[in-house]
Amino acid sequence: MMIVGxxxxxxxxxxNALRQVGVHKGKVAHTGAQPGVTRKIGTTVKIIEGDENSEGVYLMDTPGVFVPYVPNAESMLKLALCGSVKDTIIAPTTLADYLLYQMNLYDPAIYSDYASPTNDVTEFLNAVAHKTGRLQKGGIPDVEASALWMIQRWRNGQLGRFVLDEITAEILERERRDTEGLGSSLNQARRADKNMKRQRSKRSPEAA
Ligand SMILES: Nc1nc2c(ncn2[C@@H]2O[C@H](COP(=O)(O)OP(=O)(O)OP(=O)(O)O)[C@@H](O)[C@H]2O)c(=O)[nH]1
Ligand SMILES: [Mg+2]
Incomplete structure (x- = not known):
């Protein structure tokens, strides 16, 4: 079996967990709290012993593969907040702004140790910086470090445990329709690309 995602x-x-449970052996695959830890397809790892009737079950680890299209900016912010993209791709203060929006939807009281309820990310990060001593020379709040710190705390489950997606029957239906549409437009794009290549090779067979 191959594990992909x-x-x-x-x-x-x-x-690692399946191997531990299945054959009582220790960790073989590297893990870590950043994307891109696994860089290539691993060798097969036995997770269920074989017997006289079967050869057992083997598993292969693979590097993470990011979705080819992210439908909108908000989905990208959610993915980044969950750690699917490197933290250098989107500015930490932008991510913190979106996190603040989500925390406010859930319950502003979850950050009451660091800041008063607010919708203003600058005000929020300034308060966090002062509260946690993240200050630069001259007492200037280090908003970037404060943003990264808050994001990390949220990822560790220390700022409420809630789902970023709003899940209702209506939203699921819309999502299903959107992905269906995406599938057919992807197929259309592939067909158009194939046609173009065919036309081109007809015009200049040596280039094909
Ligand atoms: N809370 C929680 N954390 C988990 C769980 N499984 C994995 N993690 C953590 O999530 C992070 C990523 O885990 P990995 O197993 O390295 O993830 P991956 O999918 O192999 O990542 P890439 O190889 O980078 O694609 C690590 O910090 C893990 O400790 C889980 O079930 N619950
Ligand atoms: Mg991995």
């Missing part, structure tokens, strides 16, 4: 979702951890 988005970066940093726990594929290698799952492989």
């Amino acid at each position: 988005m970066p940093n979702v726990g594929k290698s951890s799952l492989l």
